[in-house]
Amino acid sequence: MPGGHLTYEERRKIAEGLAERLPYAEIARRLGRPRSTVGREIARNGGPYGYRAARAQHAAGRRARRRPYAPVGTPAAADAGERDPRAVRAFEERLTAFLSGGMPAMAAKVLVCLFTSDTGNLTVTDLTERLRVSPASVSKGVGWLEQLGLVRRERDNRRDRYLVDDEVWYRTWLAGTRSMAMWADAVREGVDVLGVQTPSGVRLRTASRFFDLLSADMALAAEHYRQAFSTTGDVTR
Structure with missing residues (x-):
């Protein structure tokens, strides 16, 4: 039902729609879902050429079992256990410093940013806002990561979205x-x-x-x- 979590049957229909090369808007119309919901579902689960219903369903189950993120002070955060922003930031800095020993600093920052995001995928705008750097700096870091296969790029609604996955x-x-x-x-x-x-x-x-x-x-x-x-x-x- 619209507004609720996607079911396996809906994910199977998304996969079928992609196999038929249907536009996201048409897939969303057939499901009775917002186009943005379908776009995010595809982007976070392999993109239009790598989407698999069973894998997407399994990934959704894993995300549901993780401690959910909510802004500090909200009821959801209180129920799940609030994330300490300072602890998160400190962890990101330590991980970035560790990775910087084997890769360029900006590439390390981008990779850590993607890994610590709940979706595992971000646009250039997202990355520039979170890292407070220029789009050119982000592109340079992403380019290095793409060459090694550490990051994948997907086109989503005329925007480049960068992803990390389990592979x-x-x-x-x-x-x-x-x-x-x-x-x-x-x-x-x-x-x-x-x-x-x-x-x-x-x-x-x-x-x-x-x-x-x-x-x-x-x-x-x-x-x-x-x-x-x-x-x-x-x-x-």
Whole structure:
């Protein structure tokens, strides 16, 4: 019913509408729901090309089980346990500082901002307001994250919306696996150049074996993740 939570049947109809390439407005009309409700549902659950009804239903269940957010002092906040804004801010700063050790500072700020938002997706306007920086700064941070597959971009009502999802670490890990394989190939080339029996050749051959084994182990770990979480509905692609 309009105004209430989406049901699995409604999510299934959304998926069918997307498969038929129907506009969001038409899907919303068929459901008797506001277009904004349908747009948010699709954006937070994989976008128009990745939306799956079962996965969206499971994600909604997970969100419902989490401690809900409400402005401090409201009845809902009192029922759920108020979030301390200072504690939230301190956590965001600590996480940003930690991530900044391995990525540009602005990219770290954007990633933390997305991770600590309840929706997991924000527009450029949202990010500039929360981070108090220019749109150009946000775009630079987002661009770096997109290259690594840490953030996805979806077009929603003529606006770019940036998302993080449950597969972000899986994709990043696979990228690391490919990187290890490339290291193995690059080092192995030097074995023939420097000589198999020379000290430097032996050293490079050992390094190449190390990267080969590490790449294989990382690939197995990634597959274990996919199988383990797909059984609970967390990863289904």
